Amino acid sequence: MSEIAPMNIREAIEVIKIISPYAPEFTKTEKPIKIMRAIMEGILKDMPAQSLRLLSLMEHKSIDDLAVELNFARGSELIVRVSEGFGRNNLQALVDAAYYLRMSEARWELDNGDE
Amino acid sequence: MEQRSQLISLGGREWSISRARLGGFIRLQQARESLHKGVDEADNGLITDSLYECLRVAIPDLKPTDFHSAPWYEVFSAYLVVEQINTIPEHYEYSIIRFAQASRRGVPWDNPLRSSIIWIHIIARAYGWSKEQIENLWPEEAVAFVQEILADDQHEREFIHSLSQVAYQYNKATKKSKYVPLTRPIWMTARRKREVVTLLRKDLLPVGEVQYPPGVSGNLKVH
Numbered sequence: 001m002s003e004i005a006p007m008n009i010r011e012a013i014e015v016i017k018i019i020s021p022y023a024p025e026f027t028k029t030e031k032p033i034k035i036m037r038a039i040m041e042g043i044l045k046d047m048p049a050q051s052l053r054l055l056s057l058m059e060h061k062s063i064d065d066l067a068v069e070l071n072f073a074r075g076s077e078l079i080v081r082v083s084e085g086f087g088r089n090n091l092q093a094l095v096d097a098a099y100y101l102r103m104s105e106a107r108w109e110l111d112n113g114d115e
Numbered sequence: 116m117e118q119r120s121q122l123i124s125l126g127g128r129e130w131s132i133s134r135a136r137l138g139g140f141i142r143l144q145q146a147r148e149s150l151h152k153g154v155d156e157a158d159n160g161l162i163t164d165s166l167y168e169c170l171r172v173a174i175p176d177l178k179p180t181d182f183h184s185a186p187w188y189e190v191f192s193a194y195l196v197v198e199q200i201n202t203i204p205e206h207y208e209y210s211i212i213r214f215a216q217a218s219r220r221g222v223p224w225d226n227p228l229r230s231s232i233i234w235i236h237i238i239a240r241a242y243g244w245s246k247e248q249i250e251n252l253w254p255e256e257a258v259a260f261v262q263e264i265l266a267d268d269q270h271e272r273e274f275i276h277s278l279s280q281v282a283y284q285y286n287k288a289t290k291k292s293k294y295v296p297l298t299r300p301i302w303m304t305a306r307r308k309r310e311v312v313t314l315l316r317k318d319l320l321p322v323g324e325v326q327y328p329p330g331v332s333g334n335l336k337v338h
Contacts, residue, residue, distance in 0.1 A: 005186070010163045012187030017157065090188060097191045101162070102154050 004059055006089050011057040015089075016098045018043065018050050023095055023106035030108075035091070036083050051078060058085030119200050123193045125170075125177070126185035132173040132193070134200050137257045138250030139172045141231040143201055146172065148230065166194055173197045203255050211262045214302040237261050266303060273297045 007015065019026075019039055026038035043051045052063050052070075055078065059066070070078055086094075098104035120133040135143060146168035153161030167182050170193055182190065203212065234257060238249045241264045249257070276282050276297045283292040 007187050008183055008185065009166060009187045009190040010159065010183065012191075013159050013162050017159070093188055093191075097187075100191075100195065102151065 004085075004088060007058060007060075011060075012089070012094065012097070013103075015054060015057050016094055016101075016103055018054055019094070020098050020104040020106075021046070023098065023104045027095060027106045027108045032083070036079060036086075040079055040082065051082070055082055055085065058082070058089060121196050121200055123189075123196050125174070125189045125193050126181040128181075130174050130177075130193075132196055132200060135172050135254075136250060137234065137252045137254055140201060140254040140257075141234055141250070143169060143172045143197070145228075145231050147198075148227075166190060169194055169197055173200070201254070203258060207255050207258070209255075209258050209262055210302045210305070211265070212258060214300075214305050234261070237264055240264075241267075262302075265300075269297075269299060269303060273299075 022039050022042035025042065026035045029035060029038075040051065043054065052066050055061075056063050056066055059081070061069075092108060095104070095106065095108060099107050120131055123130050123132055146165050149168065150162060150165035153159075153165055163183075167177075167179065170182065170190070171177055173196075174193075203209070235246055235249050238244060238252075238257065238260055239246070241260075252260070273296065277294070282294055282296075284295050285292050
């Protein structure tokens with residue numbers, strides 16, 4: 001299986017635009033499962049089609065190809081692959097980039113450990 | 116003047132990024148304004164093109180294909196290095212920068228090039244230098260020249276104002292005229308606050324061994 005290359009700058013800017021509205025929520029925690037829940041629940045509630053766009057940007061595939069692939073996959077496949085995409089592309093650095101480019105006002109805060 | 120440079124990795128190659136002269140500093144300023152405009156208008160193409168222009172200030176040989184194929188984190192790191200290396204060092208402490216106030220309304224003749232042309236205009240008008248000579252200055256030199264030119268212009272305006280009748284307000288009650296000076300911009304009037312040193316009488320100082328909190332510097336200690 002060939003390794004997926006990291007995003008180029010144009011793809012990264014578009015991913016930042018998609019996830020920035022949910023940054024105030026997911027930057028409050030360090031726990032990956034809470035981060036992914038905040039991002040995916042937000043996207044699937046507001047703009048479900050953007051979830052496929054997110055994956056297409058991170059895996060450099062067309063939305064049509066992804067729709068066919070995911071049609072025959074488990075329900076959690078999308079979330080797993082998006083999570084892997086954030087791992088390859090360093091979600092924390094994406095959030096920092098969004099902040100420095102003034103595309104988002106959110107920065108990472110430490111989890112208070114209550115949950 | 117400071118000549119800073121740093122090595123970065125971009126698109127599989129090592130590049131040496133050096134500090135830009137005023138010409139590059141102005142182009143970087145234009146690219147930054149374009150970037151902010153792209154962010155405000157959510158224009159991905161403009162954001163990407165502006166980042167490319169920012170990097171081209173420091174790496175003139177950077178091709179669009181290399182830029183668009185490089186990993187995003189390398190591009191962003193390079194952008195941060197270019198921004199950081201081209202800041203005017205803080206120790207110069209220019210009053211005109213410290214107290215800079217952007218005009219909220221703008222001027223009727225504003226245009227996209229104005230913020231960059233104005234540098235050349237102010238210095239050329241005062242000294243008669245060419246555009247190339249001015250663009251070859253270091254940014255901190257240019258700020259110093261601009262600051263002195265604007266201060267001289269203000270002093271000349273004040274002198275002319277003091278010779279005119281409008282500078283003297285007549286008070287009908289006292290039947291006297293009072294000179295009203297021209298208002299100076301804030302950067303010519305604001306001063307850095309001096310630290311106040313309070314001297315204590317010796318008999319009011321604490322006796323014995325004093326336990327200071329961590330981090331207290333020597334000049335704040337009474338013994």
